[in-house]
Every structure is written in C-alpha cells, then in structure tokens.
Amino acid sequence: MANRCQAELIAVGSEILLGQINNSHAQFISNELAKNGLYVYHHGAVGDNEARIRTAFEIASRRSNVVIVTGGLGPTVDDLTKEALAAFLNRPLVLSEAALEHLMQYFAGRQRQMPEENRKQAYCIEGGELIPNENGTAPGQYIYDKGVHFFLLPGPPLEMRPMLRNFVLPRLTEIFGDRQALISRVLHFCGIGESDVDQQIQDLTAGENPTVAPLAGEGEMLLRITATADSEASARAKIAPVEAELRRRFGPYLYGVDDDTLPSVVGRRLTERQETLSVAESCTGGLLASMLTDIPGSSGYFLGGVVAYDNRVKQGLLDVPADVLERDGAVSEATARLMAEGVRRRLSTTYGIGITGIAGPGGGTKDKPVGLVYVGVANEHQTQVYRLQYRVSRAQVRLRTCKQALWRLLGMMD
Amino acid sequence: MANRCQAELIAVGSEILLGQINNSHAQFISNELAKNGLYVYHHGAVGDNEARIRTAFEIASRRSNVVIVTGGLGPTVDDLTKEALAAFLNRPLVLSEAALEHLMQYFAGRQRQMPEENRKQAYCIEGGELIPNENGTAPGQYIYDKGVHFFLLPGPPLEMRPMLRNFVLPRLTEIFGDRQALISRVLHFCGIGESDVDQQIQDLTAGENPTVAPLAGEGEMLLRITATADSEASARAKIAPVEAELRRRFGPYLYGVDDDTLPSVVGRRLTERQETLSVAESCTGGLLASMLTDIPGSSGYFLGGVVAYDNRVKQGLLDVPADVLERDGAVSEATARLMAEGVRRRLSTTYGIGITGIAGPGGGTKDKPVGLVYVGVANEHQTQVYRLQYRVSRAQVRLRTCKQALWRLLGMMD
Incomplete structure (x- = not known):
C-alpha cells in the first residue's frame, strides 16, 4: 500500500457548510x-476558520498520502487555507517573486492597478512549488512534507479544473508511477426490484476484482462493475x-449503460x-414531457404533448368521450388507452x-x-395499458410512473 | 458553546468517492x-468500508455533537453504516419488531414476499430510536451516546428528505432550541439580481443579531434573517x-416567505x-406544468396545458397561424402571445x-x-409578452424561464 495513492479531498468555504x-x-x-x-478515500468540507482547517490537515495527513484542497486562496481575510497549512507544517510564508510577477501581469493585462490586498496571494509556503493559474490571480501550491503530497487549488471551477488536469494529475501519475487503471461500468435496469437482483448476484458481489455493487436509483436499478488492472484495456x-x-x-x-x-x-x-413520440x-402533469x-x-423526435389535468382537457384536446370519463372514470384503463391513442392521432406521431392516475x-x-x-402506450397497430399501484410519496409516484412509461415504450420498440 | 448545535454530515458510499x-x-x-x-461545521464522505466508517464516527464524535449520516442502510452486504456505528458505540444490533412489521407491511402492500436479506434492515442499534421511513424499506435511526446525537438516514433523496424534515429537524430544534430561541425568516425575491441586492444591503449584513445573509437560489434571490433571543417572541x-x-x-x-x-x-x-390557469x-417542454x-x-386551479415542441402542435392545438410561424418564427413575440392566448381560449381558463425560446x-x-x-401572459383583457436573454446552461434557461413566467403571472394578478 505504501506506494499507492490514498487521496483525500478537502473543500474550504463556509458557504458550502x-x-x-x-x-x-x-x-x-x-x-x-x-x-x-488514483484512489480517493475521503471527502471533507470545512469552513473559513484557521483552527478547523488546520485540524482537517492533521487528520488527513494521518490517513492519506495525497491531500487536495480547494478554496481559500483568495485575497480576503477569510481566505485561510495557505495560512492554516503553513501553521500545520510549521513553515513560514515567504514572498514569491514569480507569484508577484504573475499577479502584476494579470492586473496589467486588464489595465488595472493591483489592489494592495492581492499582494497576500504572492506569499507561498516555504519549500513549496507554485502551480500556475492561467485563469485567475491565485496561484496553486504543491508541498511535500513527511510522506504527504499537499496540493492547494483555488475554488473557482474554471481556475481549478485546468490546474488539476495540467499539474496535479501528471504529478500524481509521476509519483504513483506503477499506476493501476481503475475502470467502472454501470448497468441500468428497469422493471425489476433491487432485492430481486441482489439475491441473484451474491456470487458476483462476493468478487474482489472486479467488484459488483448495486447503486441507489429511483424507479430503476443500477449495478456498478469496477475493475483495477495495470492498463485500461486489461481492466476492461x-x-x-x-x-x-x-x-x-x-x-x-x-436498458442502458454508464x-x-x-x-x-x-x-x-x-x-x-x-420515429416520433407524443x-x-x-x-404526472408535464413531468414526462419535461424529462424528455x-x-x-x-425536438428531433419529441413533438409535444398535452397536460390533461382536468377532464375538460381530456375531452377537448384528446377526444376522450365524456361517457367513458363518466362510466370508467378519469383514472381507468379505458381513459389511459384513449389518451395514448388520442395524443398520437392528434399529433401524428x-x-x-x-x-392517468392518483399521485x-x-x-x-x-x-x-x-x-x-394506468399507463397506455400506443403505436399504429396496438395499444398496451399497464396498471401500476404505488405506495410511495407523490413525487415518487410521479417519477416512477414516468420511468415505467419510457420503459414500456422501449418494450414496444423491440 | 456546550448547548449549541455543532453538526457534522457524513455521506457513506463508494460511488461518491x-x-x-x-x-x-x-x-x-x-x-x-x-x-x-442550526450550525454545520463539517462535511465528509467515506466509502463502503466498515473500518473507515467507524473512524469517521470516531473523529466526528470528538468535534461535533450532532452527526447526520446518509446512505449505507440498504439490505446488501455493502450497506455497513449501522454495523459501523454499533461497533463504534460498542452496542449490539437487535431485531426491532416495529421495523420488521414495517418491512412486512411494505412488501405485503406490494403483493410480495419480503426477501430474506431485507430482514437485515429490521435490526437496530440497542437503545436507539427508529426514524419512520414512509417511502422505502430502510428505517432511520436516532441514537444518543455520550453527548453526541447520531441520526442515520437512507441514501435515496425521496426517502431521506421527508425523514430529515419530519424527524431530524424537529428533534434538533427540541434539543438545541429551548434555551435560546433561534428564529429564521427567509424572504424570496424574483426579478432582481443577487449583486444588485448585495450592494444595497451591506448595512444590514454587517449586523450580528439579527444576521442577514443571501442564500443560493436559481432564478430567484433569497435572504435569510436570523435572530437569537431568550424567547421566540423576542427573536421575532x-x-x-x-x-x-x-x-x-x-x-x-x-413574492413569498419561508x-x-x-x-x-x-x-x-x-x-x-x-381563478384558473393553463x-x-x-x-420549457413541460417543466412549468410539472412544477405547478x-x-x-x-388540480383545483391548474387545468392543464400543451407542450408545443413542434410547430405543428403550435398550429394544431394552439391555433398559432402558419403565416405567423413563417413570418415571425416560432421564437418570437407574436408566437408567445398567440400561444398564451390560444391555450387560455382552448382550455377556458x-x-x-x-x-417559446431557444434553450x-x-x-x-x-x-x-x-x-x-419570449414569455406571454394572457388574461381576458390583455396579453403581456416579455423578452428574456439568458447566457446560462440549457437546464438553467428552462428553470429560470419557468420562474419568470410565474413571477410575471403574479404581476398580472396585482
């Protein structure tokens, strides 16, 4: 394990908490x-408080050999990441001429004088290495101390992301050179319950490489297969x-993957x-249309739809006859069938x-x-109607119904 | 500080890492x-590994007096939250008749036999209290041990959220709310930007009691006023x-509060x-109908609607004339106007x-x-059309447009 990446991510910022x-x-x-x-074992977030940030570093350095910190590198008094790490490592902050030069150029390029408070951003932890920031004022920093690689990155995503890709990832690959590729594949299922699947995959979930694990899904079931190997190809x-x-x-x-x-x-x-759909x-009141x-x-295949919350709309825009609504009711097999056929005919899809149902x-x-x-699915030749009975919340009834409808539509296409 | 909430959130699940x-x-x-x-000081996430979950509890109980854990309560062998907490607290897991009864009823209500592995979900930490889950199989648990309040909640959001609102928040308010009343009031604004507001409230955000703070909102702006006092009345x-x-x-x-x-x-x-609406x-493709x-x-006031993604639907179901679509285009002031008037007339609302727009x-x-x-709002007497121009993602364009439409509708009611 000594030479394997065990990374921990720490986000700094009270607005997160x-x-x-x-x-x-x-x-x-x-x-x-x-x-x-590269493996990540812990995520954490902590507020703009120097003592708490320092404690987070203390805990992280006991259990992780890579600590990637985001946020808290700005010019204000609330920005304390660098100060907390310097205190934890017992190293001074020193003015970096290179960082100051970058700041000067940054502001000069915008025809502005550098505000005095930004000078703070030119200070680096002694012995650290600057991580260039092409999209902002805050340079990042890399410091190695007693077996732990610390990377400090700024919070704004458009600054942080290129710094991660251009500096942190190549550096980590260099350090943990005999890297193992870690590849995952997620399979998506519908129409079968998690517990039914679980019982039939116990031989597979017992495996260590690849591992098989169920993921939480609402109205569907996901299984993740993860493998490690010395190359992406052999993991696959x-x-x-x-x-x-x-x-x-x-x-x-x-029904799908990844x-x-x-x-x-x-x-x-x-x-x-x-082919087209309406x-x-x-x-579900528009939720299915919204998901589509x-x-x-x-717009290439979905022409539109009708939200027929009121019976008058079912009659007026979908041609469901009043006597069917009267006799069978708005929530009925017959109404679902006529709604599916009505919208298909009206919109020529x-x-x-x-x-139709009771959420x-x-x-x-x-x-x-x-x-x-009741969910009806119609094409030129036939209409299938499915009766569903849920015992979950309003929001869940609506979401699961929409997924069932799409799943049944896929079935009709087979 | 002794009686002030210092909460820590721990998410369990390798898929997060x-x-x-x-x-x-x-x-x-x-x-x-x-x-x-109620104050949160730390966020953390940890994988499906009993030893690491236990260590997370150990660290949390040293620095926090409330620990809210999400995930890892499912029926599979990967679900280890309860087991890890039981081990950390050195308490046994005991079969809860109430939890078993809930599980039996849950499956019976679905005309299914309870799978044997779900029996695991009926085990609770000794001395703990069940947190009812109306939307799934996994009950939550509340355990108080040596000054720390632990709340275990399931991972699926539609199960977790009502449990948080119905059990955790009232319980925490009961625990931490009695000495000092801590009352918040949230004001909701629409039609004004966060930076415009920020600049005009600097005198108020500087205050310490009550505090005024902006909250995150998409397409709207929220301000939270929080006060502490020795009674709810004086906080108010x-x-x-x-x-x-x-x-x-x-x-x-x-437009609203709280x-x-x-x-x-x-x-x-x-x-x-x-009055009624269509x-x-x-x-927005059904998103507005879905939000309503x-x-x-x-159903008492919303009659329904038309998702007119394709121009044929705008013509066929909303009576937008072909020559308007030809001359002004589908995305135009005229089309938005005619769509608002057309749906109002067709559905008699x-x-x-x-x-209509380009997301x-x-x-x-x-x-x-x-x-x-373009957003059109029509009543019997008039139609107002608003032109909006966004520079955000597809999902944001859709959501902000729906909120703007509702905001403009409220304006017409004044």
Whole structure:
C-alpha cells in the first residue's frame, strides 16, 4: 500500500457548510482521479476558520498520502487555507517573486492597478512549488512534507479544473508511477426490484476484482462493475465477462449503460428508427414531457404533448368521450388507452403515451386508492395499458410512473 | 458553546468517492439546518468500508455533537453504516419488531414476499430510536451516546428528505432550541439580481443579531434573517424591523416567505381568487406544468396545458397561424402571445401562459441566439409578452424561464 495513492479531498468555504453552494469539486476531482487509477478515500468540507482547517490537515495527513484542497486562496481575510497549512507544517510564508510577477501581469493585462490586498496571494509556503493559474490571480501550491503530497487549488471551477488536469494529475501519475487503471461500468435496469437482483448476484458481489455493487436509483436499478488492472484495456477485459453474465441473467431488464438515462435511451432509439413520440399526461402533469425535453436535440423526435389535468382537457384536446370519463372514470384503463391513442392521432406521431392516475396525497377512494396509475402506450397497430399501484410519496409516484412509461415504450420498440 | 448545535454530515458510499454521483445531500441538509438556525461545521464522505466508517464516527464524535449520516442502510452486504456505528458505540444490533412489521407491511402492500436479506434492515442499534421511513424499506435511526446525537438516514433523496424534515429537524430544534430561541425568516425575491441586492444591503449584513445573509437560489434571490433571543417572541421582534426595511427596499420583488415557492404562491393566489390557469410550453417542454402539478391540490386551479415542441402542435392545438410561424418564427413575440392566448381560449381558463425560446445548446442563430426566450401572459383583457436573454446552461434557461413566467403571472394578478 505504501506506494499507492490514498487521496483525500478537502473543500474550504463556509458557504458550502451553509448549503449556499454545492461542493461540486469533490465529484469532479474524484472522477478525474479514478479515470487515472488514483484512489480517493475521503471527502471533507470545512469552513473559513484557521483552527478547523488546520485540524482537517492533521487528520488527513494521518490517513492519506495525497491531500487536495480547494478554496481559500483568495485575497480576503477569510481566505485561510495557505495560512492554516503553513501553521500545520510549521513553515513560514515567504514572498514569491514569480507569484508577484504573475499577479502584476494579470492586473496589467486588464489595465488595472493591483489592489494592495492581492499582494497576500504572492506569499507561498516555504519549500513549496507554485502551480500556475492561467485563469485567475491565485496561484496553486504543491508541498511535500513527511510522506504527504499537499496540493492547494483555488475554488473557482474554471481556475481549478485546468490546474488539476495540467499539474496535479501528471504529478500524481509521476509519483504513483506503477499506476493501476481503475475502470467502472454501470448497468441500468428497469422493471425489476433491487432485492430481486441482489439475491441473484451474491456470487458476483462476493468478487474482489472486479467488484459488483448495486447503486441507489429511483424507479430503476443500477449495478456498478469496477475493475483495477495495470492498463485500461486489461481492466476492461476483467469487466467484460461479468457484464456478459449480468446481461445473461437480467438482459430483458437492461436498458442502458454508464451515463444513459431512460429519456436519453428512448431519444437515441427514436432517432435511429426515425420515429416520433407524443405524450398525454394527467397525474404526472408535464413531468414526462419535461424529462424528455431535458435532452438536447429532443425536438428531433419529441413533438409535444398535452397536460390533461382536468377532464375538460381530456375531452377537448384528446377526444376522450365524456361517457367513458363518466362510466370508467378519469383514472381507468379505458381513459389511459384513449389518451395514448388520442395524443398520437392528434399529433401524428409514431407512438403516443397516455398516463392517468392518483399521485396523492388526496384524491384516493377505496376502489381507486392513492398510487393507482394506468399507463397506455400506443403505436399504429396496438395499444398496451399497464396498471401500476404505488405506495410511495407523490413525487415518487410521479417519477416512477414516468420511468415505467419510457420503459414500456422501449418494450414496444423491440 | 456546550448547548449549541455543532453538526457534522457524513455521506457513506463508494460511488461518491469514485465521482459517479454527487453528494447532493450535503448541500440539502446544510441548507435545511441553516434555515433552522442550526450550525454545520463539517462535511465528509467515506466509502463502503466498515473500518473507515467507524473512524469517521470516531473523529466526528470528538468535534461535533450532532452527526447526520446518509446512505449505507440498504439490505446488501455493502450497506455497513449501522454495523459501523454499533461497533463504534460498542452496542449490539437487535431485531426491532416495529421495523420488521414495517418491512412486512411494505412488501405485503406490494403483493410480495419480503426477501430474506431485507430482514437485515429490521435490526437496530440497542437503545436507539427508529426514524419512520414512509417511502422505502430502510428505517432511520436516532441514537444518543455520550453527548453526541447520531441520526442515520437512507441514501435515496425521496426517502431521506421527508425523514430529515419530519424527524431530524424537529428533534434538533427540541434539543438545541429551548434555551435560546433561534428564529429564521427567509424572504424570496424574483426579478432582481443577487449583486444588485448585495450592494444595497451591506448595512444590514454587517449586523450580528439579527444576521442577514443571501442564500443560493436559481432564478430567484433569497435572504435569510436570523435572530437569537431568550424567547421566540423576542427573536421575532428583532427580525420584524429588518424584514420591514427589506420590504421597503425590495418590496416589488418580494413574492413569498419561508417555504413558499413560486408555484405554491401562484397556487394560493389562484385558489383565493377562484381563478384558473393553463400553460403552453415550447422550450420549457413541460417543466412549468410539472412544477405547478408538483403541488398537491393543484388540480383545483391548474387545468392543464400543451407542450408545443413542434410547430405543428403550435398550429394544431394552439391555433398559432402558419403565416405567423413563417413570418415571425416560432421564437418570437407574436408566437408567445398567440400561444398564451390560444391555450387560455382552448382550455377556458382565467390566465394563459405561452413560452417559446431557444434553450440550447444548439438551435441559435445570429438574430436569435441561444438563451433567447419570449414569455406571454394572457388574461381576458390583455396579453403581456416579455423578452428574456439568458447566457446560462440549457437546464438553467428552462428553470429560470419557468420562474419568470410565474413571477410575471403574479404581476398580472396585482
């Protein structure tokens, strides 16, 4: 383990602890390191308080050999990262002529005098190395001390990201030279429960390389396969047979891999087939249309839809006859069928989806309880209607219904 | 400090350290706690490894008196949060009849046998208290041990969030709220930029009790006023003059307070006035309808809408004449106007909203760049059209447009 990267990420900034901003650096840096076979074991965030930042360094240096810190390198009195590390390492801060020169040039290039407070940014921890910042005033710093590699990077993502890619990653690769590639593959399933899958993969989850682990998903099921090897190609070669086995066991439920989502896969399939889609939504109230149109380029296959929250809309824009609404009710197999067929006919699309149900919390009856949903999927030849019964929150009923509808649409395309 | 909340958040899950998912819980929980005047000092994330989770608890219990843990409560062998805390506290895990009953009912309600492995979820740390989970199998747990309050919550956001709001926040308020009342008031503004506000409140943000702080908002601006006093009434009395001053300065932009959202405020106003709404969406593609129907009871005032992604839908369902689409284009003042009027007329509602624009990333031209949006709001007497130009991501364009539309609708009701 001595020569293996055990990285820890520390984000500095009280605005993170107040929930005012999301610490998106943690995900970005972790992902970049993982792609390079470098392991991250801890994430942390701490406020603009010198004692607490110093303690975070103390804890990190006991358990990690790489500490990447973001934020707290600005010119204000609240920016304390450098000061805290200097104190922790018991090293002085010294003026760097190179850093001062960079600052001068930065401001000169903007026809501005350097404000006096920015001079603070030219101070570096003694024995450290500057990390050039092409997009801002704060230089980064690299310091090696008693077995720990510290990298200090500024908070703004447009400054931090190129510094990570141009300096930190090459340096870490150099240090942990016999690097192992760490590759992951995520499989997405729908129509099957997590516990059903879990029971059938215990032989696979017991493995150490590759590992197989379920990930949390709402209305779907994700499995992650992760392998390490001395090259990306051989890591992928380790993943392949496990993926093949999972496809053999759960193939009918697999809808995508890695960054795929149900809306993106539906979009890709429709584009390939040069087919189109329209949707008629009652209880999901526009959520399905919104998920579809989240995808850039969706206008190529998604023509639009009708949010038929009120029965008058189901009649007026979708031609659901009043007597069906009267006899079977708005939440019924017949209404879902007629909504799917109605929107498909009105918008002249290859497929039409119709959704009607009771998302709750109110509106349920004994015969038609909260969580009852009908999903209709229509093409030129047929209409399939699925009856779903959920016992989850309003938001979950809506989201799961939309995913089921897309999953059933994929089924009709097979 | 002894009786002041010093909270630490720990997210458990290797997928977070691999950068596969973003630890969005940290921001959400921090923000909820901040709104309640509860302080968070540390965020951390750790993988699915019992020893490392235990060490995280060890470190946290030395410096924090509240530890909120998310994730790792599932039925699989990778789910180790409970086991790690039990080991750290040196307490056994015991079968909870109540938790088992909940699990049995959960599966019975789904006409399924409980898988054997889910039995694991019925085990609780001895001396702990169950936190009910209405939306999933994993109960949460609350354990108090040697001065530290531990809250274990499941990872899926739709399960975790209500548990935080319904159990954790009231409990923390009970624990830390009795000596000193710590009251917050959040004011919501729309139609004014954060930097405009910031510059005009520097006299108020300098105060110590109450404090005034901006909170993160997308397409809106939030200010939190927080006061401490020996009673809730006197804390509120401290807040009142500051709120009055903010209302004096920014009154025209204020749309709500505390948990209000634009869709909830619009819903309340429409209900009070016994008026109705319909929407016609092009570039927002159902997002506005979805935001409106997120609100329970929205069927009382929201009749429905048309997602007119394709021009044929704008013609066929909204009666936008072909020659207008030809002459002015789909993204134009005239089209937005006709969409708002068309949907209002077709659905016979008091108000109609029409939205057309270019959310990007593709589809822009020199005359009509990405981020150009027209929003029309119509009632019986008039139609107002607003031209917006954004320079943000597709998702942000869509969300900000929807908020602007609701904000403009509120303006028409005044």
